[in-house]
Amino acid sequence: xxxxxxxxxxxxxxxxxxxxxxxxxxxxxxxxxxxxxxxxxxxxxxxxxxxxxxxxxxxxxxxxxxxxxxxxxxxxxxxxxxxxxxxxxxxxxxxxxxxxxxxxxxxxxxxxxxxxxxxxxxxxxxxxxxxxxxxxxxxxxxxxxxxxxxxxxxxxxxxxxxxxxxxxxxxxxxxxxxxxxxxxxxxxxxxxxxxxxxxxxxxxxxxxxxxxxxxxxxxxxxx
Numbered sequence: 001x002x003x004x005x006x007x008x009x010x011x012x013x014x015x016x017x018x019x020x021x022x023x024x025x026x027x028x029x030x031x032x033x034x035x036x037x038x039x040x041x042x043x044x045x046x047x048x049x050x051x052x053x054x055x056x057x058x059x060x061x062x063x064x065x066x067x068x069x070x071x072x073x074x075x076x077x078x079x080x081x082x083x084x085x086x087x088x089x090x091x092x093x094x095x096x097x098x099x100x101x102x103x104x105x106x107x108x109x110x111x112x113x114x115x116x117x118x119x120x121x122x123x124x125x126x127x128x129x130x131x132x133x134x135x136x137x138x139x140x141x142x143x144x145x146x147x148x149x150x151x152x153x154x155x156x157x158x159x160x161x162x163x164x165x166x167x168x169x170x171x172x173x174x175x176x177x178x179x180x181x182x183x184x185x186x187x188x189x190x191x192x193x194x195x196x197x198x199x200x201x202x203x204x205x206x207x208x209x210x211x212x213x214x215x216x217x218x219x220x221x222x223x
Contacts (some may be wrong), residue, residue, distance in 0.1 A: 001010030001222045004190050006112060007164055012149070012173035013096075013118040016194050017105075017214070018128045021095050022047070025088060033078050046072045051177060054065060054119060054148035061121040061142070062089045065097075092120065093127035102133030107223050109134040116140065116159050119148045119178070130170075138162065142156045172217065175199055182204040190217075192220065 014020045023043045026143045034042045041145035049068035057208070059067075066085040073080040096111040105114065115138040118125050122143045128134055138161065145157035159165060166183070170190040173179035176199050184206045194214060209220060 002170075002220050004189055005172065005221075006170035006189055008113050008115050008162060009170045010115040010117055010158065012175060012179050013116050013120065013125065013128060014092075014167060015198060016134055016172060016174040017097055017101050017116075018095050019098050019140045021091060022050075024086060025091060026198040029084055030078075030086075031212065034076070035191075040077060042072065045075060054142070055151065058142065058148065061119065061124070062086070064148075065089050079140055089124075093124045095128060096131045097133070098213065100213035100215045103136035104217050105132065107218035108221060111223060112221070113137050115158070115162065117154065118142070119154075132201060146157065150184060152182055155182060172214075174184040176206055192217065 011017055017157050026043050026046055027039055030039070030042060046068060050064060051073045053064040053068050065088050066082065069085040069088070070080045108114070114134060114136045116125070116129060116136050117140050119142045120128070122141050125139060125141050129139055140158050140161060142154055145154045147157065149155070155166070156204035157176055162169075166186045166188045170187045171183045172192045172194060173181065174194040174196040175185075176193075178199060180191055180193060190209065191207045193210045195212055211217060211220060
């Protein structure tokens with residue numbers, strides 16, 4: 001059990017709470033063009049370009065996806081199709097939560113305010129939040145902040161909206177690259193890795209605690 005009572009618990013949404021369907025869509029969409037033995041590298045390249053696209057000045061999330069896919073296709077010397085890129089963007093609001101999310105959140109939602117800080121667009125995020133089975137009184141997006149995680153400006157926007165500093169907050173995410181490295185640099189009071197196994201573990205350098213799913217969060221808080 002952690003010896004810290006946060007004023008807020010902030011969450012990454014996609015991958016941590018919402019089951020992120022980008023890789024599965026890619027495997028299906030490009031099965032006719034990428035050999036099976038090379039598919040995971042193609043998926044990884046697409047993910048790397050998406051990260052690279054959010055490191056600069058804010059741009060609409062649809063452009064992040066389209067630019068990243070176009071660059072991936074160029075790397076692999078295959079034709080880029082704009083309509084395929086747009087289908088990713090359109091699919092995001094349909095994705096639901098991981099199976100462990102609703103039960104885990106239900107034990108803490110009425111005790112500590114829950115917050116989402118997401119790289120989603122404004123027109124996407126609420127569709128996913130509504131499927132989580134818990135009340136989030138504060139939901140912030142990169143579009144509102146005009147900056148994507150892992151840029152510190154995204155987190156600073158959230159601090160300004162909440163009216164408190166990082167030392168009063170527990171941040172929960174399954175991603176080191178997008179969340180935990182920045183959260184460590186900013187000095188969050190606690191940083192909880194939800195180990196969904198989609199990034200290499202960098203414990204204990206960036207996260208302070210690790211759980212296998214959201215069901216482990218109430219116990220960490222003594223609830």
